[in-house]
Amino acid sequence: MTAATPSTRTTNPPLERLARRRAAAKLGWYTHALVYALVNVGLAAIALGNGQSWHAYPLLGWGLGLAIHGAAVWLLSPGARWREQLVERERQALMRQPR
Template identity: 45%
Template sequence: MQVQKLRLQHGWSQQQLAELSGLSVRTIQRIENGQTPSVESLKSLASVFEIDFSALSSETTMTASQTIDHDEQLALKRVRKLKGFYIHLFNYAIVMVALVVINLMTNPQTLWVVWPALGWGLGVLLHGARVFEWMPFFGAQWERKQVEKRLGRPL
């Protein structure tokens, strides 16, 4: 089994796996991205996952795309998009709070903070619309139709 798949099955973050295995987070990232791990790293991971070393070492010879099936790839891609949106939203909230405080402390008569809030807020809204597929055009359904069209398959 692939390291990333095992880690997700256990519900661990990369940081948690790194702490349990004694490896660095960067090493875990490299292994999950398809880089061939050392024997020591494999032994450590096999110990943490409580599986046979040979089962883990034989799986690392395959590429990540071979071991993760199509549904898992789509789910992982979707989760990464969600994560990107939530990070964007969090950054927006933190920066806007800071700008409101700065605005109120320096010039409370003029609320200039409205303009960056509206501009960036529109960007966050469009990002959310794309991630949550609120817009029917250019969504997953549109992509599938375009792929089928390019491959010459009937729609």
């Protein structure tokens, strides 16, 4: 039997909170994407079943909202790889400037 090691929750609470918040944001986006796909498949079936093509409007409008939600979750949230790279570039630029 191995000895139990302390969990991250007890050793670094701010990291645990950030991890939980990021996981919840990503789960929220996955849920949003699933609902988007299911509803739009249903709308397309209804529209195409009646020989119409109006389903493209909610598809595009809601798709824009989903894309903005995705950008907020995957690109702009604290700890996002893209955001952290920008912060690091700015840090390096500031360190090179004469004071």
